[in-house]
Amino acid sequence: MFLSVGVRFEANVEALNMVETAGNYGKHRRVPYLVEEEGKLKTVYVPAMSGESLAHAYQEHLVREALSAGLPVCDDCQRGEFYKSMNKVHLKKKVDPIPDNPKSIEEAIVKACVVEDVGGFLYAEKPPVRRSSAFQVSYALPVKSVALFATSEPQLHARHAQMDASSKKGNASEQMIYYVETGTALYGFTFNLDLDAVGVSAITSKPILDEDEIKKRREASLKALFRMLSSSQFGAKLSRFFPVGGITELVVAATDYPFVVTSPIYDDYIVKTKKRLEVLRSFGEESFLAVAGEEKVPEEALKEAIDYLHEKGAF
Amino acid sequence: MVPLTLFLKVQLRPTGIIALRALPQSKMRTALRYVPPTTLIGAIAYPLLHISGNRGETTYEKKNFKSKAESVMSLFKWVTIKTEGRPKLYGSLLKINTIYRGKVQSAVTSFPFAVFYGDSTNSLTAAYFVDEDVLSESTYSTKDLERASWGITRLGSRESIVSVEDVKKGKVQLREANNVKTAYAFPFKGVNVQGKGTLQMVVDWRSGIGDYSNAKRMVMFYPEGTVEVQGRLSIAELDGEVVVLAP
Numbered sequence: 001m002f003l004s005v006g007v008r009f010e011a012n013v014e015a016l017n018m019v020e021t022a023g024n025y026g027k028h029r030r031v032p033y034l035v036e037e038e039g040k041l042k043t044v045y046v047p048a049m050s051g052e053s054l055a056h057a058y059q060e061h062l063v064r065e066a067l068s069a070g071l072p073v074c075d076d077c078q079r080g081e082f083y084k085s086m087n088k089v090h091l092k093k094k095v096d097p098i099p100d101n102p103k104s105i106e107e108a109i110v111k112a113c114v115v116e117d118v119g120g121f122l123y124a125e126k127p128p129v130r131r132s133s134a135f136q137v138s139y140a141l142p143v144k145s146v147a148l149f150a151t152s153e154p155q156l157h158a159r160h161a162q163m164d165a166s167s168k169k170g171n172a173s174e175q176m177i178y179y180v181e182t183g184t185a186l187y188g189f190t191f192n193l194d195l196d197a198v199g200v201s202a203i204t205s206k207p208i209l210d211e212d213e214i215k216k217r218r219e220a221s222l223k224a225l226f227r228m229l230s231s232s233q234f235g236a237k238l239s240r241f242f243p244v245g246g247i248t249e250l251v252v253a254a255t256d257y258p259f260v261v262t263s264p265i266y267d268d269y270i271v272k273t274k275k276r277l278e279v280l281r282s283f284g285e286e287s288f289l290a291v292a293g294e295e296k297v298p299e300e301a302l303k304e305a306i307d308y309l310h311e312k313g314a315f
Numbered sequence: 316m317v318p319l320t321l322f323l324k325v326q327l328r329p330t331g332i333i334a335l336r337a338l339p340q341s342k343m344r345t346a347l348r349y350v351p352p353t354t355l356i357g358a359i360a361y362p363l364l365h366i367s368g369n370r371g372e373t374t375y376e377k378k379n380f381k382s383k384a385e386s387v388m389s390l391f392k393w394v395t396i397k398t399e400g401r402p403k404l405y406g407s408l409l410k411i412n413t414i415y416r417g418k419v420q421s422a423v424t425s426f427p428f429a430v431f432y433g434d435s436t437n438s439l440t441a442a443y444f445v446d447e448d449v450l451s452e453s454t455y456s457t458k459d460l461e462r463a464s465w466g467i468t469r470l471g472s473r474e475s476i477v478s479v480e481d482v483k484k485g486k487v488q489l490r491e492a493n494n495v496k497t498a499y500a501f502p503f504k505g506v507n508v509q510g511k512g513t514l515q516m517v518v519d520w521r522s523g524i525g526d527y528s529n530a531k532r533m534v535m536f537y538p539e540g541t542v543e544v545q546g547r548l549s550i551a552e553l554d555g556e557v558v559v560l561a562p
Contacts (some may be wrong), residue, residue, distance in 0.1 A: 007334065019407045020407070029407055030407075031331070031332065041401075050407075051473065051474030052333075055473075102373070102375050130372060132372055132473070135473075136469055136473040136474070136476055138332065138475075138476040139330065139331055139332045139474060141330070144432075176439070179371065189330070190478075192468055194365075196365065197370060198369070200370045201370065202370055203371060203373055203374075204371070205368070205370040225518055256360065257466050258362040258365055258466035258468045259465065260467075260476060260479070261532050262328060262480065263329070263476070263478060265330065265331060266328070270479075276465070276478070276480065280462075280465065283458065283461075283462050284381070303340050309466045
């Protein structure tokens with residue numbers, strides 16, 4: 001089974017994805033938009049969030065869901081440091097001595113950690129072992145039709161130190177100003193989850209875990225997505241730059257084989273997704289679609305999708 | 316009787332960003348501006364293997380590690396792509412702070428990617444020409460290939476998600492020509508081109524896509540709009556459009 005979700009969310013005055021810092025200036029991630037004006041192309045830079053940032057948040061939620069379901073998560077991933085068994089030092093925490101064949105290495109990692117099972121890993125030693133992530137996340141980008149209204153604006157902040165003449169030493173400053181660049185936009189992103197990949201070897205194509213464990217892990221991976229979207233717990237600087245806004249629309253599709261909803265950065269994404277799903281019927285394939293907008297809240301649509309997958313025996 | 320070749324014309328809509336690593340085995344994060352044929356093979360291999368119930372990604376033969384996508388490579392005679400809109404390369408500088416083995420480390424890196432934005436439809440159209448002799452001897456059917464086309468999820472990295480908006484299939488006749496107009500990428504070898512475009516060195520997928528270290532390279536011309544090509548050309552006409560194939 002394959003799940004694909006398209007999300008539109010409004011975020012005002014957010015600092016969800018900061019990248020470059022130049023001195024006291026923290027810059028928001030931006031991407032170029034090419035806009036045609038009077039027959040000429042010009043470039044406008046708009047705020048964005050990377051798929052890596054969203055993937056990190058999802059995996060943090062996956063840690064919590066897995067642990068609450070009594071499933072294994074390795075120490076690195078429990079701390080939110082997703083090294084993913086990248087070398088001997090990290091792999092030795094899971095299996096010691098390290099096996100010399102790829103199948104045993106993959107088996108040891110998958111058995112020891114739900115995050116590396118679902119989120120994939122690359123063991124970059126000899127022999128190298130690779131497992132692609134079962135989930136995929138696009139960048140979160142401003143919806144095309146209103147992208148020119150998106151803004152990146154630096155906000156001035158200051159930190160003060162209380163000092164008097166006697167305690168002032170050297171060149172210590174009494175205040176420090178700094179800028180946090182905030183973004184405002186209606187964003188859209190796509191999230192895919194390949195449930196058939198969970199607990200199954202990327203080398204032999206055979207299950208590594210028993211069916212009961214695989215179903216528990218699938219359920220945890222779905223709950224993690226539900227929680228991430230419902231709680232808006234993704235991106236950086238939430239403690240002081242929690243964005244004003246929330247999910248405005250959401251479309252969720254479940255199919256037997258891979259299928260991606262049309263990106264919500266395009267205005268026709270719901271209509272297009274519906275039409276494209278109809279094509280799959282000609283292949284004799286069942287599918288599910290739920291749309292959250294004015295009549296249905298995102299949680300309802302996600303719950304319907306999870307119920308559908310449950311009925312189909314995914315978990 | 317001239318044999319006809321099955322084709323699949325797949326219209327893809329990007330989610331905005333396409334991250335294509337130009338040097339897969341290097342820490343240097345350079346990106347390709349246009350989608351290479353190897354990525355097109357990998358893109359369709361994922362859903363195709365999914366349909367056959369094969370979750371394999373890597374095959375291990377002694378000390379040779381290869382991408383499983385190579386197992387479906389021979390199903391195709393030629394693959395290419397039409398790119399609408401001019402992609403722009405952009406790279407963010409990333410500052411990374413980590414607590415690594417007990418020590419705090421700081422590093423700066425960059426992550427360039429191609430951005431497909433603009434007022435145009437920004438669609439990408441992939442063309443797959445199927446080797447029906449190989450297909451008939453494989454475990455796959457034409458229907459599997461068509462469903463796999465609808466199931467393409469990404470081009471390159473896991474962030475480069477695309478949705479398939481349309482798939483057309485049909486039969487084409489391969490023939491010779493000396494002068495054609497095309498919008499699809501083609502090998503830049505023994506041809507004269509009139510029009511705008513970009514030359515890009517890519518892996519010649521026909522020499523294998525499992526291991527790039529010794530793979531042959533070829534130069535592809537990615538047209539900006541439609542260009543005129545002259546030379547001794549092998550071409551196919553699909554759905555009113557011309558594709559120039561490898562010599």
